Amino acid sequence: MSIVGTVDSLWRYPVKSMGGEELEEAFMGFSGVYGDRYFAFRSPASPKGFPYLTGREQEQMLRYRPRFRHPEKASQPPNLAAAERIAPGINPVNADPADMSVDVLTPSGTTLTVEDPELLSMLNEGVGVGDEHALTLVRSERALTDCRPVSLISLQTVDQIGEELGNGLDRRRFRANIYLDFEEAEGFAEGEFVGRSLRVGSKAVVAILERDPRCKMISLDPDTGEHDPQVLRQVAQAHDNLAGVYCAVLVEGMVRAGDPVELVT
Numbered sequence: 597m598s599i600v601g602t603v604d605s606l607w608r609y610p611v612k613s614m615g616g617e618e619l620e621e622a623f624m625g626f627s628g629v630y631g632d633r634y635f636a637f638r639s640p641a642s643p644k645g646f647p648y649l650t651g652r653e654q655e656q657m658l659r660y661r662p663r664f665r666h667p668e669k670a671s672q673p674p675n676l677a678a679a680e681r682i683a684p685g686i687n688p689v690n691a692d693p694a695d696m697s698v699d700v701l702t703p704s705g706t707t708l709t710v711e712d713p714e715l716l717s718m719l720n721e722g723v724g725v726g727d728e729h730a731l732t733l734v735r736s737e738r739a740l741t742d743c744r745p746v747s748l749i750s751l752q753t754v755d756q757i758g759e760e761l762g763n764g765l766d767r768r769r770f771r772a773n774i775y776l777d778f779e780e781a782e783g784f785a786e787g788e789f790v791g792r793s794l795r796v797g798s799k800a801v802v803a804i805l806e807r808d809p810r811c812k813m814i815s816l817d818p819d820t821g822e823h824d825p826q827v828l829r830q831v832a833q834a835h836d837n838l839a840g841v842y843c844a845v846l847v848e849g850m851v852r853a854g855d856p857v858e859l860v861t
Contacts, residue, residue: 603796603855604751604777607768610662610698611710612636612740613650615818616771617663621852623672624800625688626845628739628746629773631670634696635662635710636740637719637731648740649731652812654723655821661701662710669695672850687848690737744805748774748786749840756783757839761830768818769827772840776857786841795858799849807838814839 609616612633623630639649651657664670673679673688674695680688698710708715716731739745749772758765767775774796778785789804796802815827831839 599779599856599858600781600794601750601776601778601857603851603853603857604775605853606851607771607773607775608632609771610634610664611660611700612648613654613657613813614660614662614700615658616768619671619853621671621850622773623676623688623848624746624773624796624802624845624851625673625848626745627737628741628845630672631664631696632773633740634735634737635698636734636736637716638734639723639731641723646742648734649719649723650813651816651821654719655816655823656703656722657719658816658818658821659703660719662698663701665697665699666695676850693735744842745845746774746802746843747772747808747840748776748802748804748843749808750776750778750781750783750786752778752781752783753786753839754783757827757830757835760834761826765827766818769814769816770840771813774851784835784839787838789859790841792859793846793861794843795847795860797849797851797855799847800845800851801847801849801860802843803846805842805844808840808842810837810839 606619606622607616608629608631610631637649638647669691674691676688679686699707700710700715701707711733719731749770754765754767787807790806793801793803810831812828815824831837
């Protein structure tokens with residue numbers, strides 16, 4: 597086993613396609629980071645296989661800032677310590693939905709509950725009118741991620757793409773759960789871990805399943821929502837449209853910023 601780097605930062609996204617929040621620590625379970633993509637907005641105008649409204653259709657979604665109303669209760673399963681003490685370690689339960697309530701700071705500076713009809717109306721602006729884009733709120737204890745439960749990208753990969761573009765890049769464009777800082781490797785080295793496993797911190801283990809195919813989301817400025825097609829074009833042309841990796845959780849556990857990341861298989 598060998599340490600390949602450290603966790604630079606941890607992120608979750610309480611509402612799918614809205615702004616993320618950086619965490620000092622997070623519980624990483626089989627279904628993903630606790631509280632990640634806990635809510636999403638379903639649109640009947642979206643494909644049946646992927647029925648959610650995202651920043652691809654509503655670029656301003658990234659400017660909305662959701663936060664859990666009770667962050668101390670939304671940080672980890674309420675019975676985590678007790679569950680871990682019961683051999684061989686039983687699956688912890690999820691929090692009561694009331695403890696996972698989310699408020700959203702809108703681009704206009706107002707704060708609305710995620711259930712507020714006014715929020716749905718604001719998100720609908722510029723997307724469509726009438727019943728075609730009537731949005732409905734979806735809540736799920738299983739992270740409503742696009743493909744896999746956890747995403748990881750290295751700072752070196754983000755920096756390399758920025759250097760290639762000649763202007764630097766905000767890492768938040770890549771909307772990862774784990775930003776890895778390699779000790780020695782260069783950009784895109786995380787792709788070499790596909791088919792292998794990493795221990796993150798003292799307990800959690802993830803299997804690296806595949807490299808992450810990218811979409812328009814990385815071309816959106818996380819603060820303004822402004823679309824810069826050069827970002828996705830560069831990743832597509834220079835890196836086969838792949839940046840970062842998707843992971844599945846093999847062993848659940850708490851992870852923290854600064855934790856070592858160790859190659860175990």
